[in-house]
Amino acid sequence: MPDTTNTFDSSHTMHVDDDYDDAAGYYVDGDPIADTKAPQGPLEERWDTRQFEARIANPANRRRLSVIVVGTGLAGAAAAATLGEAGYVVKSFCYQDSPRRAHSIAAQGGINAAKNYKGDGDSVFRLFYDTIKGGDYRARESNVYRLAQVSRNIIDQCVAQGVPFAREYGGLLDNRSFGGVQVSRTFYARGQTGQQLLIGAYQALERQVAAGTVKCYSRHEMVELIVVDGRARGIIVRDLVTGEIETYFADVVVLANGGYGNVFFLSTNAMGSNVTASWRAHRKGALMANPCYTQIHPTCIPVSGSHQSKLTLMSESLRNDGRIWVPKKKADCEKNPRDIPEEDRDYYLERIYPAFGNLVPRDIASRQAKNMCDEGRGVGPEVDGVRRGVYLDFADAMERLGHDAIAEKYGNLFDMYARITGEDPYTTPMRIYPAVHYVMGGLWVDYDLQSTIPGLFVTGEANFSDHGANRLGASALMQGLADGYFVLPNTIRDYLAEGPFDKVAEDDPAVVEAQQSVQAQIDKFMNTNGTRSVDSYHRELGNIMWEYCGMERTADGLKKAIDLIRSLRDDFWRNVKVLGSAETMNQSLERAGRVADFFELGELMCIDALNRRESCGGHFRGESQTDEGEALRHDGKYAYVAAWEWTGLDEKPVLHKENLEYEFVEMKQRSYK
Amino acid sequence: MKLTLNIWRQADSASPGKIHNYELDEVSEDMSFLEMLDVLNEELNAKGEEPIAFDSDCREGICGMCGLMINGEAHGPEVTTTCQLHMRSFKDGDSITVEPWRADAFPVVKDLVVDRGALDRIIAQGGYISVNTGAAPDAHATPVPKDKADRAFEAAACIGCGACVAACPNGSASLFLGAKITHLGELPQGQAERDSRVVNMVGQHDHEGFGGCTNIGECTAACPKEIPLDVISRLNWDLHAALRHGK
Ligand SMILES: Cc1cc2nc3c(=O)[nH]c(=O)nc-3n(C[C@H](O)[C@H](O)[C@H](O)COP(=O)(O)OP(=O)(O)OC[C@H]3O[C@@H](n4cnc5c(N)ncnc54)[C@H](O)[C@@H]3O)c2cc1C
Ligand code: SF4
Ligand code: FES
Numbered sequence: 001m002p003d004t005t006n007t008f009d010s011s012h013t014m015h016v017d018d019d020y021d022d023a024a025g026y027y028v029d030g031d032p033i034a035d036t037k038a039p040q041g042p043l044e045e046r047w048d049t050r051q052f053e054a055r056i057a058n059p060a061n062r063r064r065l066s067v068i069v070v071g072t073g074l075a076g077a078a079a080a081a082t083l084g085e086a087g088y089v090v091k092s093f094c095y096q097d098s099p100r101r102a103h104s105i106a107a108q109g110g111i112n113a114a115k116n117y118k119g120d121g122d123s124v125f126r127l128f129y130d131t132i133k134g135g136d137y138r139a140r141e142s143n144v145y146r147l148a149q150v151s152r153n154i155i156d157q158c159v160a161q162g163v164p165f166a167r168e169y170g171g172l173l174d175n176r177s178f179g180g181v182q183v184s185r186t187f188y189a190r191g192q193t194g195q196q197l198l199i200g201a202y203q204a205l206e207r208q209v210a211a212g213t214v215k216c217y218s219r220h221e222m223v224e225l226i227v228v229d230g231r232a233r234g235i236i237v238r239d240l241v242t243g244e245i246e247t248y249f250a251d252v253v254v255l256a257n258g259g260y261g262n263v264f265f266l267s268t269n270a271m272g273s274n275v276t277a278s279w280r281a282h283r284k285g286a287l288m289a290n291p292c293y294t295q296i297h298p299t300c301i302p303v304s305g306s307h308q309s310k311l312t313l314m315s316e317s318l319r320n321d322g323r324i325w326v327p328k329k330k331a332d333c334e335k336n337p338r339d340i341p342e343e344d345r346d347y348y349l350e351r352i353y354p355a356f357g358n359l360v361p362r363d364i365a366s367r368q369a370k371n372m373c374d375e376g377r378g379v380g381p382e383v384d385g386v387r388r389g390v391y392l393d394f395a396d397a398m399e400r401l402g403h404d405a406i407a408e409k410y411g412n413l414f415d416m417y418a419r420i421t422g423e424d425p426y427t428t429p430m431r432i433y434p435a436v437h438y439v440m441g442g443l444w445v446d447y448d449l450q451s452t453i454p455g456l457f458v459t460g461e462a463n464f465s466d467h468g469a470n471r472l473g474a475s476a477l478m479q480g481l482a483d484g485y486f487v488l489p490n491t492i493r494d495y496l497a498e499g500p501f502d503k504v505a506e507d508d509p510a511v512v513e514a515q516q517s518v519q520a521q522i523d524k525f526m527n528t529n530g531t532r533s534v535d536s537y538h539r540e541l542g543n544i545m546w547e548y549c550g551m552e553r554t555a556d557g558l559k560k561a562i563d564l565i566r567s568l569r570d571d572f573w574r575n576v577k578v579l580g581s582a583e584t585m586n587q588s589l590e591r592a593g594r595v596a597d598f599f600e601l602g603e604l605m606c607i608d609a610l611n612r613r614e615s616c617g618g619h620f621r622g623e624s625q626t627d628e629g630e631a632l633r634h635d636g637k638y639a640y641v642a643a644w645e646w647t648g649l650d651e652k653p654v655l656h657k658e659n660l661e662y663e664f665v666e667m668k669q670r671s672y673k
Numbered sequence: 674m675k676l677t678l679n680i681w682r683q684a685d686s687a688s689p690g691k692i693h694n695y696e697l698d699e700v701s702e703d704m705s706f707l708e709m710l711d712v713l714n715e716e717l718n719a720k721g722e723e724p725i726a727f728d729s730d731c732r733e734g735i736c737g738m739c740g741l742m743i744n745g746e747a748h749g750p751e752v753t754t755t756c757q758l759h760m761r762s763f764k765d766g767d768s769i770t771v772e773p774w775r776a777d778a779f780p781v782v783k784d785l786v787v788d789r790g791a792l793d794r795i796i797a798q799g800g801y802i803s804v805n806t807g808a809a810p811d812a813h814a815t816p817v818p819k820d821k822a823d824r825a826f827e828a829a830a831c832i833g834c835g836a837c838v839a840a841c842p843n844g845s846a847s848l849f850l851g852a853k854i855t856h857l858g859e860l861p862q863g864q865a866e867r868d869s870r871v872v873n874m875v876g877q878h879d880h881e882g883f884g885g886c887t888n889i890g891e892c893t894a895a896c897p898k899e900i901p902l903d904v905i906s907r908l909n910w911d912l913h914a915a916l917r918h919g920k
Contacts, residue, residue: 082805097788162802164825171818202796206800209793310733312732313733580724
């Protein structure tokens, strides 16, 4: 892609030397990679073409074809239920005590779909275009177009299942506008959209359990992937109740294990969210794509002390009526905000971005909050010597709309805030701060959602496919359900049509090796008898990641982080303390395994961020910004997907680049001034 | 603040359990109840004592994974989940007793962790609308009156935590069951299977060893999502109707 499509005038920006490579020495260049499954031709016909060309497994044969699905979030539960309905033999795994508790349940805001029920000019193409643009031109056109097409079927499916979406008085579905787009295409169920969608998928899954097509294994954690003769053929799991290590085989394995934001320790993810299933697959040959693309959400409740275990998101919709500010003077930061007069307040988003004000995109709002706190103008309690919070003030809105209107709109959120902080947002401005929320990176998949290991498919947040360098609000739920209900079931059949594959022998060397390595790691944890808890390591790793691979990344910082991570990892393996027994429920042992994988992932994220000396979407490199401090992409050099190959611990990963071609949209530099 | 914690410890489902006492200093009121237990666990770990097992995942009050009996109250003194309970609801010097859910249908797995698989098995017996993927008509084909949609939503807000069961002297899951019957029964899409759904789900409920409902109302008082008691009336109504229809 020539740089000329970049409409930004680059004359006044930092010069990027074409040969320059910050990450030189940290990785090895590999062959380019291409998505061989994406059909060519008119954009709107590609998905139909692929569905038609994908082979269909003979219905009579399906009872002999088995599928393992790891994960019961939207992406996993929808896939398992649909494959069960189609007649395959499905085994479904999750680490929680019930499939209904997957972290999709926590999504609040809504789900996008190009239904154009509002008649406001929405269309499949517009949703496609918004998603490509929102992803800062780092996603594939074919995938994103399909996502937008399928979005419409999702709503139909969910309504038929009984998902109680918000409705208007006429009985039709209500929509709202979300995340700064110009159309109202977001379907919602109060502030609990993820819950309602997941319950729908969970119920469909339980229906198949009763029908005998799906068997659910709750409190079972996948700890290894089994690859035999080049194909994914099974998984090893630890039964979290008995501690038993069990092996399950199938003709195909689907990973739907969610995102890995917990590499930062503090995030809006669930306590148990982890990367282990993906990372084990990565170590067995699946490429990991764009691992550094992280979305940081600007409106979360700030850290209140060193006991903090997770961060809570406050819906983005608050920015529609709340005004964000910090004191102009550092001396005012300790004061009661109501005592700070108007002229001493800095409504910095309104000041810097007069056109968009408080509604600038997530990454800009996040980075500016950090800048204010770094300048020493943050508010709230000091944690580790810094005040990390900014005000989100509803005083104006209360005056304009009245208390009741605000309570009607945001009552639930205000209550939740009050419960957590002990402060009343109706009378005192809220304090907010950015937190890690979502990862766009994940296992590399082709158009069929198949990874680089044949027979290993990846859906939902665990894959990298559709959001490029940044995800639009309300689009993760859409992608999870698109993958699970409509895409995967139609592509996996092409692979399964080759099956059933030969039965894997229990004593196959690949199986034995996998079992032994799992056991060896557990033994190692139980016998280390060190002095530090797993959580203390996780917290420290998280701090490193947040400091150097968080909202703003620089070459120096990332290199420092890599060194810090490596030495912390060494210390972890020598000095971690896991008590109790491996033969019963042991939550420290569970966490130890997850943290071990986070160390390796964290290092790769830093290398990926180091390699990408441009700012795009959720990835901001200090070295690549305009004179005004805005993100600056370099399409000539970085319009690729970075797909990393594992080569061994302390070995350099190999970088395979997938070139991104834009046939239908023109790449533009964004501007929110 | 300083607290005395009396916490149920049990090695596994086969072993007997008992209350252990712990002292914890420097508890901040900004901690959630579970963060307080995290801090205690770090101390235990440092002392070489195995940390206390307890369940939690989202820590936002929505996944339903957490759930403790705190001084005899399911989820503690506030109308919320255990993970959303904060230490400002307690005061310096308090003595707090923490136990797992107690119910025949919820065997203890370890310490404060119980097995709630029975709730999934109830759903499997009919807590759904049978529609295969891809077979759905356009979402606007069937309008749903707003009041019905809202009522369905209110019942669908159940998080499956099991507090209602733990709070009920009979160990009944009627509130949980009634919530699902109401959610699906309010919607036009849910009508076709209304009779068989209630009969099969109630059958599974009883089979799992949950007790019967005698209208005490402790369930709804303990429910963090404030599921109203009248979902149980709805359950009974539907059950009688189904039996009348000869299901
Ligand atoms: C607080 C919050 C609010 C959000 N709000 C929105 C929103 O309004 N709109 C939107 O579109 N998106 C939103 N998102 C993002 C969206 O919710 C997620 O990206 C999406 O739900 C992920 O779904 P998933 O199915 O891929 O994974 P998850 O729902 O995270 O499920 C992962 C599953 O994998 C299982 N698992 C993981 N590891 C293992 C293992 N090793 N072994 C066995 N099982 C394993 C888990 O048990 C779980 O069942 C939000 C996210 C958060 C955190
Ligand atoms: S009805 Fe209430 S208490 Fe019972 S499981 Fe549902 S949310 Fe929990
Ligand atoms: S941990 Fe999810 S509801 Fe408490």
